[in-house]
Amino acid sequence: MKLTVVGCSGSFPSAESACSSYLVEADGYRLLLDMGNGALGELQRHCGLYDLDAIVLSHLHADHCIDMCGYFVARYYRHEGGRCGPIPVYGPQGTEQRLALAYGDTTTDAMSEVFDFHTLVPEGAGASFELGPFAITTAQVDHPVEAYAFRVRHRDSGSTLVYSGDTGPSGALLALARDADLFLCEASFTDGKEDIPGLHLNGNQAGECAQQAGVGRLVLTHVPPWTDAKVNLRDAKGAFEGPVELARAGAVYELR
Template sequence: MRLTVVGCAGSYPGPDSAASCYLVEAPYESRTYRLVVDLGNGALGELQKYVDLADVDAIAVSHLHPDHYMDICGMYVYRKYVPGGPLPRIPLWGPTGSADRFAEAYGLPIEPGMTEELAVETWVDRAPVTLGPFTVTPRLVDHPVQAYALRIEAEGKVLTYSGDTGPTAALVEVAEGADLFLCEASFTDAPDNPPNLHLTGTDAGEAATAAGVGRLLLTHVPTWTDHDVVASEAKAAFAGPSELVEAGGVYEV
């Protein structure tokens, strides 16, 4: 697998990055299969640096906060109105209510909403989904809305993406033995952090240690959070290799 960080800004687009969006690619039937994981605000423009939008094969949405899904609206417009279109439907997996939320975000009638352009399906906790070469297993985590971490497997390699979550044993479970653990770290250690919302660098490092992952990538750090402190906290809690991601970063899994 190859992971490209399209956008990694936490909670809203930053001056150097769009909000959450990751491109995961792997060989499939003599070509490259392209899975977009989250498509937050500001990400659709950046995504076009790495892939023609017509070549996106599937989309996975971790949860329904705008910094993880809002540019689905632009993808809908592209697939419906591109010259020579509309394009064939592609699978999109997301939490309960995704199809309705997408329709509401663009001011569409609930029926058909965007379902003629996007084949919207609903995650079921722990139920694997096959998308081209990928097996994607969602795991409910701890966030104010229904939110999933995603375990993405292909050819014996494992990439786990935390989505957004507070500390939870479910995150360790879904990251168990992952080669690459792409984990949010929105807070620094402080006594007044809101509960059940996000992780600190320490939390991310501790989850990586407990799961026995090969490498930890820290993401979703808001502009207002000290990035160096987050990175230091993670290194103190996880002995393996770790780093903060940046938009445009590419990692082989």
């Protein structure tokens, strides 16, 4: 399983990175986690526009989903072989309506012609599903809107990636991350500076979660441009005994 960081900036794109988007590949299958501001352009550095097999959206804030509007245009109007068939898109309740509103067209079902929408659920049978070679488990996390973290496991190798999405401290995230090979965890806030319940993690909290979950590697992501990423990295290293680093656009991780 290969993870490519397409974009990792929080809230809005930085000079170095688009917003949240992560390409996960195995056995020729391409899964995209989130498609925030600027991600569609950067994605084309790593795979063709029409080579994605499925998309999973953690929540409906613009920095995680807004480039789906541009991707709709690419699939609906611009494919040389004609309109693309529908690709699976998993997201919170109301994803289709939210994207149609953002695009500016709520009068037709055009999006459903190229996106096969599925609704994520926080628990029960629907909280686990399979896409290609991946077994995916969801957990609803602590954020002002309905938001999910994902555990992506390659069924054959057993290698496991956990992506936090956006969340404050969450017992559900801790349980989901247990023994993951790689933990892609948000660290938006600075310890001692911001303290807004149910919104984001700081570097120390991300490190503590990784330590308690016993993950193999921690990669900090969703650091907004106004946050000193080096401080968050230092704080995470103080709480987590394993390897930890900052996500950067274009970084690739091989999980075996």
